[in-house]
Amino acid sequence: MQWPDVYFTTQLPESGQVILNCTHNPFLVLLAYVVACAAGFATLGITERIGHTEKSTSQRIWRWVGAGCLAGGIWAMHFISMLAFQAPIEIHYQLPITLVSLLFALTASWLAMQTLSHAHLSVWQYLRAAVWIGLGIATMHYVGMAAMRSTATAYYDPMLLALSIVIAIGASLAALLISRHLSEGSGVVNQLLKYTASLVLGAGIVSMHFTGMAALNLVLPEGSLQSLPNDNNHLQLGVTVAVMMLLIIGSSISAAMADKKLQHKEGDLRRVNALLSQLDQARLSLQQVAHYDALTNLINRRGFNQLFAEKLIEKTNEGGMLAVMFLDIDHFKRINDSLGHDAGDLMLKVLAGHIKSSVRSHEDVVARFGGDEFCILIGLHDPEEARHMAQRIMLKMKEPIELAGRSMVMTTSIGISLFPQDGKTCEELLKNADLALYQSKGNGRNGLHFFSQHLKARATLELQVEEELRHALRNDDGLLLFYPPIYDLKTGHVTKLEALIRWQHPVHGLLAPDRFIAIAEANGLIAELDNWVLRQACEDLGELSRQGCEELKIAVNCSPLNLTREDLAIEIEQALRICGVAPQRLELEVTENALMGNLTDTLALLRQIRALGVSLSIDDFGTGYSSLAYLKRLPLNTLKIDRSFIQDIPRATQDMEIVQAIIAMAHTLHLQVVTEGVETFEQYDFLERQGCDFVQGYLLSRPVPLAELRPVLNEINQRKHACPVSPLILARGTFPLASKDLFPKTPAPHAGASVVQPIR
Template identity: 80%
Template sequence: MEWLGLHFITELPQSGQVILNCVHDPLLVLLAYLVACAGSFATLDMAERVGHAEKTGSQRLWRWVGAGCLAGGIWAMHFIGMLAIRAPIQTHYQLPVTLLSLLIVLLASWLAMHTLSHPRPSFWQCLKASVWIGLGIAAMHYVGMTAMHSNAVPYYQPTLFALSIVVAIGASLAALLISSHLRDGSGPLHQLLKYCASLVLGAGIVSMHFTGMAAFNLVLPAGNLQTLPGENNHLQLGLTVAIMTLLIIGSSISAALADKKLQHKERDLQRVNALLSQLDQARMSLQQVAHYDALTNLINRRGFNQIFAEKLIEKTNEGGMLAVLFLDIDHFKRINDSLGHDAGDELLKVLAAHIKSSVRTHEDVVARFGGDEFCLLISLHDHDEARQMAQRIMLKMKEPIELAGRRMVMTTSIGISLFPQDGKTCEELLKNADLALYQSKDNGRNGVNFFSQNLKARATMELQLEEELRHALRENTGLVLHYQPIYDLQTGQVSKLEALVRWQHPVHGLLAPDRFIAIAEANGLIADLDNWVLRKACEDLAELSRQGCEELKIAVNCSPLNLAREELADEIEHALRSTGVAPQRLEMEVTENALMDNIANTLGLLRQIRALGVSLSIDDFGTGYSSLAYLKRLPLNTLKIDRSFIQDIPTATQDMEIVQAIIVMAHTLHLQVVTEGVETFEQYDFLERHGCDFVQGYLLSRPVPLAELRPVLNEINQRNHSRTITPLSLARGTSALASTDLFQGNPGPHAIASIARPIH
């Protein structure tokens, strides 16, 4: 039987024909198996490379390399297997037919690699491809068999022939499934699995070949003489083909391994580049955060200092002037306290935009230093440019702003320092601009001030005074209390004393409070100072009690900053307990504005103080903005009328009417009234006639130290028994006007009369 040029044995041959049995060289058979295993391993490796390659060109390249390795392995296995045949007759091979078989297996191998190029080929895709690949391998095998020529005729057994095709298809399916499964693994175990799979696939390919060879028989026709085989070099040729094939496959595997490492390095490099890019972005973000204000998007202090340093170097080398403008929004804290911090932030954004729109876009630098502080750096040619810039900003700031349903107008205080005359460094210029800013605030705000050396001298003096005041409080040296009598118009006796602090400075002499109270408040010393005054006043009151003045009370001033401290009530209680003074003999004086600034917290603290039994007095009444609705809720005992309403009496009719109204209102609220700054008999008569309870001032006495107090008290109280009152300063031979109490205010323009008048 003959089909497609192949002869099949259907029955035993007739007489006259001889069937020749062939054997195989075991060394070449083993060599063929090793080549098949190498080709299988290369195929698995190339399939993995195709799956991991990111570029289309690389995938195409490794697909062809894999196809070449698989085809070379199968074809070399087949050729070596053919060389392993030991036929009893002389045989030879046709080269063109042999090369044709190589082309067939190359096409089948390309189909295999093409199937493996899919990321996840399905089973049915693998099965369909394996049919074509198996048929291709079988075709390669039997086309290669036809290349063998001899006197005998080759015949094939149909069953084994069909079985060889089935084995080829099965081996192809196994190769596809194993390759798709192993393409994504890594590590030693994965490599071991690849080795084992290569041995299995090699066995499958060899099994197909030798199943086909088992179906092969040589039949020598009758009459043909059996020619003995000559000496051949099949072993040498097989070794040569095997070595060449293994070298090619090994080179391909080495190239794949090198490409894999290179790809890993590229990925590592890409990862490093990505990290560097992220770090660069993070650096940019950090730089944005580090050098820009998140709320207003203006440069912050750090960014400003960097630009400032660069500008200073430029102006130093090339010449020119710079101006530093320090801005502070007037009364901005009220916005946060009344409308909340969110509204305050929105207002800051608007104000920042106003400032930014007032300057030259490219030449000037605008920065926000924090809170409501802004700073500008401008280049200029003369002094007036800085003033014009400041005035332009102040005018822009006065534009009405709609915020939280309200229409408001803000103002700003500005301080200016100039380079080079006011400083050569960033720190010096900023410090000097800040000093000028505080001068603007001291002058009533909403103004502009340039730095001057006087400001620096004053700042230096204040710094020195701060250090010395801190030392005086720590060592309890230099601070003294003076006491000014408060005269009771009903009893005609001195019933109270106001304790007024003084500082006996070793260089500057006796300093009034206006020289150091503000320094203490600005540097966190006011709590210690007030506590010292409180303890010292209680100690002196205890001493006066031992001297027979058991009914005297002492009024102690309380700083507005101290009203925000919850510890104040405990400190008062401790001072009273440690000195043995009854709480009813102590009166705390607080200013009107201090009470109103934070009425909710203040009210609770005042109630704690009143619960101790201590009296409370509202000082400087009339100069603040207290509400009568709140005033009636405050646990007060006394109301002290400010001296500004008294100094022009009796010539100022309006002041007289105001004082009358305050007295009536205070009595309606069940408050006693003290009037300070009384310096003339006319003022005294007016207050007595209109029901004032107490008077205090230079008409009675200047503040005196504790050592001089008893004679003063005795003299004032004795004058009441004679029903006459004489200015104590004149009676003691001193000038009232020469004794200036700066904490209480300077005496008015009226000289104290030297006439003794009867008390009505």
């Protein structure tokens, strides 16, 4: 390999030499430009691919692929451009030097790809890299030109040569900056910019080459023979090289696009996997929320029902017994009302821990159904196991709990149903356990009860009574008012009546109020029932006025639940106005316990009622608080002594003393006294001697409907003073109204309030 003589001069020799004029094949020049543009496009695409590849191995492979495409493209462009060079002398190229030029192109291209692999570089770093890359490309070009062999001597213009190097550096800098900019974008606009940048880069590379060619001048010595060029097919060789290089570049671009799609699919797959993982976590979280109680970490009703169904299937197939235990914390509402809901939540956590520690950890299921209600599902061999566990829980519950600086002791009521004897389905067993719990609370709380068919029969009957009572109220069908007379001991006449409700049941006959009042209170019917009694009593007052009894008053009982309604005074005023009855003829009877429930609000309501002109009476005095401090604050007119203090007179000396004291106290407070339950003349005589104002009871008459009231009033009012009760009335009244006990006594409502008979 022999290097040619190269001269750098701005002026050529003038004597004894021939300067050759050289040309270029336009087609091969265009083909070289296309190859340069293709190489630039591939380089930009592969650089973008490197920026989006996460694996270091893939990045290294793509850097070498990019370096190969760029080096091959530049070298092929140079080679094709040299083939396009046409001179009037024979020119050939030395292969070793040509291959050396390829090494310089590869080195420059590898340096370019290494520079583009860094995420962030300063402008100075880009400029420094562009200088080295440009020098590499220029070296490749001039080494390639040094492979030319001919009889002519090569002279280079230093200015154009330097310009070609500057163009190479500028094209390299442009390529680096454009590639970095394009790697940060995407979309159609980014793709169009890439095409434009490829054309610019191709033009820069080609410009560098032909600027270098313009710096070349071939000079023949004077007198030397000019050898004619060989008839070699440079065009065919150039096309072949171009096609091969374009195929290589196209394959690289296709591989980059395929890898990009594959990476997108991998990315999509990772995102799908991540989404599936998030969905699994969300499902677990939702399952936790859906099946577990957030406060106590026990399972909730939904989770309990699911486990319950699985246990039932297991026990049905394999045999065995289950117990469902319903727990309700006694008087838990007091904790929330007095200490706040935060303290109540803390108490529930402690109680849940007590329950959890009282059961078998792996075999039994403890759930919180909401509020202060818990449910336990246990497998057992004998019903007594359920009793022992319930007793263990009740004992654990009585352990003192330190809360808000206080030592609290809570109790619980428990209802138990058993599988299979008490039911075969979740709903049936839960319902029966709830009925047993209802029985426990009705019997004073802090106890346990097993379900029995009697409870179910009573619950069914109560439901039927509730439905029939709703129908009776809605259609005003079957409800009646009976009136026992209230005798004025001062005037010797009946001056008052008490409105007592009865229900003419289509199947069970005439029902006393204790058979349906508690059901009405427990199911939200008591306000409607009280309002019906009030309106009917006012209508009956109007009828009595038309019969000549304008002075008679009627006392109407008021339910404790009704005293919490602000609309009560308005309803009373409306009923009086519609029926045209004077307010002074209506008396409202309330019980002691009802008055003490919320004394502040009750006082305000009672004063509104008194402002209407309606009288107020405290009923069943002596069976409740009997507090003089409260009694003197109430705007009352009348005090009614409960029959429990009368029934043993004159045999019970203590009862006589209590009644005497109550009468004296009431008169001191300027209250009139009515004594109910008077059934004997001895009782009547005692009350008359003690100065009682009114008496009421079967001694006078049993309660009668409005249609039968006038003859009874006439007979009582026409009595002699010495014998206040005529033989006819006595015959009617000495025996209480007989009625079969069609319904078992209804327990107190679930809330725990005692049953009071406000309407009788």
